[in-house]
Amino acid sequence: xxxxxxxxxxxxxxxxxxxxxxxxxxxxxxxxxxxxxxxxxxxxxxxxxxxxxxxxxxxxxxxxxxxxxxxxxxxxxxxxxxxxxxxxxxxxxxxxxxxxxxxxxxxxxxxxxxxxxxxxxxxxxxxxxxxxxxxxxxxxxxxxxxxxxxxxx
Numbered sequence: 001x002x003x004x005x006x007x008x009x010x011x012x013x014x015x016x017x018x019x020x021x022x023x024x025x026x027x028x029x030x031x032x033x034x035x036x037x038x039x040x041x042x043x044x045x046x047x048x049x050x051x052x053x054x055x056x057x058x059x060x061x062x063x064x065x066x067x068x069x070x071x072x073x074x075x076x077x078x079x080x081x082x083x084x085x086x087x088x089x090x091x092x093x094x095x096x097x098x099x100x101x102x103x104x105x106x107x108x109x110x111x112x113x114x115x116x117x118x119x120x121x122x123x124x125x126x127x128x129x130x131x132x133x134x135x136x137x138x139x140x141x142x143x144x145x146x147x148x149x150x151x152x153x
Contacts, residue, residue, distance in 0.1 A: 020085045021078075028071055028079040030093065036076065038097050039065045
């Protein structure tokens with residue numbers, strides 16, 4: 001009897017009602033939300049490939065995505081919480097995003113394959129490589145003034 005009462009107490013206190021979050025006033029539409037999430041996954045992939053370069057340019061990829069879709073981080077977080085509460089809808093969104101990423105991957109693979117075929121078909125020309133570091137009169141190495149600057153900076 002003692003064990004049954006303990007089990008009943010655990011079940012009663014362990015069960016709680018989970019309420020679905022209220023629909024935010026500025027809810028991001030489902031399609032736009034999927035676009036934002038897809039761009040977010042692509043930016044995370046870019047960060048994982050060359051994070052040093054992204055940091056050296058001082059890019060805040062999430063901020064760029066929010067600016068692109070004209071949303072803020074709080075609006076995105078509230079919308080994401082709202083959509084995540086309905087697991088069926090959220091799973092459907094992720095499947096759609098996965099399909100879109102698969103299409104992008106196949107396009108990128110076909111472009112890469114076409115570039116490889118073009119490179120094999122054309123004879124390589126001896127290209128002159130110029131170094132952007134010049135030696136000064138004192139013998140120390142300094143970057144050349146004629147280096148190409150990125151348009152982002």
